[in-house]
Amino acid sequence: MLGRRNPQRNLFSAQGLPHRVAKDSFYGRMASVSEVLFSDEDLAGMYCADNGRPSLPPSLLCGVLLLQFHDNVSDAEAVERLQFDLRWQVALDLPTDYAGFDPSSLTYFRRRLLEHGLERYAFDRFVVVGRAAGFIPDRVTLLTDTTPVRGAGAVQDTYTLLRKGVRKLLKQMGYGTAGKQRGLSAETQRLVQTYLGEDRKAAIDWTDPEQRAAQLQVLFADAEVVLALAAAHGDDPEVQATGWMLAKIMGDDIVVDEHGHPQIARGTAPDRLISLTDPEMRHGHKSRAQRFNGFKVAVTTEQSSDLILDIRDIPAPGSDGRDLLSTIERVEEHTDVTVERVLGDGAFGSGENRAACAARGIDLVALLRQPADPVVAKSAFQIDLTQQTVTCPQPRSVAFSAPERVKPLPAGEVAATP
Numbered sequence: 001m002l003g004r005r006n007p008q009r010n011l012f013s014a015q016g017l018p019h020r021v022a023k024d025s026f027y028g029r030m031a032s033v034s035e036v037l038f039s040d041e042d043l044a045g046m047y048c049a050d051n052g053r054p055s056l057p058p059s060l061l062c063g064v065l066l067l068q069f070h071d072n073v074s075d076a077e078a079v080e081r082l083q084f085d086l087r088w089q090v091a092l093d094l095p096t097d098y099a100g101f102d103p104s105s106l107t108y109f110r111r112r113l114l115e116h117g118l119e120r121y122a123f124d125r126f127v128v129v130g131r132a133a134g135f136i137p138d139r140v141t142l143l144t145d146t147t148p149v150r151g152a153g154a155v156q157d158t159y160t161l162l163r164k165g166v167r168k169l170l171k172q173m174g175y176g177t178a179g180k181q182r183g184l185s186a187e188t189q190r191l192v193q194t195y196l197g198e199d200r201k202a203a204i205d206w207t208d209p210e211q212r213a214a215q216l217q218v219l220f221a222d223a224e225v226v227l228a229l230a231a232a233h234g235d236d237p238e239v240q241a242t243g244w245m246l247a248k249i250m251g252d253d254i255v256v257d258e259h260g261h262p263q264i265a266r267g268t269a270p271d272r273l274i275s276l277t278d279p280e281m282r283h284g285h286k287s288r289a290q291r292f293n294g295f296k297v298a299v300t301t302e303q304s305s306d307l308i309l310d311i312r313d314i315p316a317p318g319s320d321g322r323d324l325l326s327t328i329e330r331v332e333e334h335t336d337v338t339v340e341r342v343l344g345d346g347a348f349g350s351g352e353n354r355a356a357c358a359a360r361g362i363d364l365v366a367l368l369r370q371p372a373d374p375v376v377a378k379s380a381f382q383i384d385l386t387q388q389t390v391t392c393p394q395p396r397s398v399a400f401s402a403p404e405r406v407k408p409l410p411a412g413e414v415a416a417t418p
Contacts, residue, residue: 002047003054004040012096014089021090026070026306030063030091033129038062038122046116056101061109062122063092068106075103123311124334130307131335141303141341144327144348146320148286149313151294153278158253158264159201159212162219164276165246166226167195172239173230188229191222213261216254220262223250248273270317284316296320300327303343309335321348321366325356341365 009016015031022028030037038059047055067088068078081088083100113119130136156164170176175184175192184192202218204211223246230243252269254262268283274293275281285291298320300310309331314323321344328339341363342348349366357364368379382391391397 001050001052001054002040002044003057005057005059009093010095013093014086014096015093017096019086019090021087025087027067027087027091029130029133029135029305029307030066030126031093033133034063034091034093037129038125042125043118043121046112046118056105056109058109060092061106062125064106065110066122066126067091075106078106079103123308127307127309127335130305131337135305135307136302136309136335136337137304139338139340140309140331141343142300142309142328142331142339143303143343144298144300144324145345146286146296146298146314148284148290148292148316149295149297150292151275151278151281153275153281155274155281155293156276158249159215159219161249161253161273161276162216162223162246163195163201164199165242165249166191166219166223167199168276169226169230169239169242169246170195172236172242173233187225191226194222213263216262216264220250220254245273245276245279271315280315282316292316298323298327300331309337319347319350320345321350321353324348324353328357328360328362 015034021031023032040057040059043058043062046058064078064082067081068075071078071081073081079100079102082092082094082098086096088094089096089098110119113121127136170192175188176196202215204215206212227243227247230239233239252272253265255265257263272283273279274283281294283291283293284296293316295316296314298310298312298314299308301308310327312323312327312330324342324344328342331337332339339360339362342357342365344364344366346367349364349368353366354364376393380393382395383389384391389397389399
């Protein structure tokens with residue numbers, strides 16, 4: 001049942017006592033709008049209306065989640081800060097003798113938000129209220145970057161991905177039920193017995209390359225048979241989704257040699273699937289030395305107020321700056337501001353981003369990436385598109401012309417060989 005905050009303050013209210021929390025800090029801004037920031041009634045749909053014990057007030061828990069993200073602390077430390085950190089007590093309008101609660105309550109609350117599709121409520125509400133309160137100016141400078149988030153699923157090798165993919169697909173087609181066991185071909189019965197009868201790796205010597213190669217051939221052949229069964233199964237969306245994942249694993253991780261034997265592919269496919277327990281996880285890296293498995297979170301803040309204006313999950317592989325334009329569009333649409341400048345690292349300074357920002361009148365400030373060991377850096381050349389000249393640091397100028405587009409040949413014609 002929904003629990004509500006008591007609007008009546010007591011003598012120990014942190015906001016009513018002398019304190020040194022700056023009004024222009026994140027905590028001070030939260031405090032100034034605490035009475036209108038979050039409403040228990042906004043989240044009443046997540047709770048039973050007439051049964052059960054009253055919950056912790058969801059308006060309080062939303063504030064805790066927001067501060068927890070801002071300070072990057074665990075659930076246990078968040079509850080400790082509620083009890084002992086004056087900044088948190090002022091921001092949330094709590095008494096200085098607040099007793100706190102069990103940290104697991106935050107876990108249950110997050111799950112409840114996810115189940116009701118309200119996981120962005122606290123963030124979006126603070127942006128709306130902050131804009132109305134004047135924390136965010138009409139013309140803004142954005143600071144944007146990404147941070148890695150490690151996935152919770154187990155990272156699996158190719159053999160495990162194939163085996164578990166075949167097992168999952170057979171179960172979704174119903175072969176694990178007793179009624180589905182009748183009238184099966186000998187091959188299908190073997191697959192059911194092998195992959196549904198037990199869930200463990202083959203009992204081979206995994207240090208022996210020949211035994212690994214033979215096992216890969218068995219798994220690859222069985223996967224092809226199960227995919228054929230799935231293709232004839234119908235339009236079940238779960239079967240189609242798992243079939244697509246299994247086919248992707250085979251395409252990304254395996255190549256077939258000239259003898260028709262499957263081999264583990266060299267290198268790593270850019271969008272390689274690494275876990276069936278969390279299929280959206282991917283290999284990612286923030287630098288050559290900092291690698292991770294999971295996702296990235298793109299965080300965009302407003303420079304003068306330090307308030308987060310946009311936050312989005314993005315895939316782990318690929319450049320951090322590939323979604324910059326869509327981030328700018330979301331900020332302008334959701335907060336009714338005009339973006340006049342964007343600050344980012346070298347990942348955001350691509351030619352495409354610079355051209356797109358210039359077309360919108362936005363000043364993009366980002367480092368130009370340099371070659372590892374350049375003879376002369378590209379940024380040292382002066383390019384005059386009007387005069388069509390390039391001047392090197394010596395200085396010496398040469399003319400250039402735009403390359404002609406190659407016209408497609410008419411249908412039926414082939415290019416002549418020299």
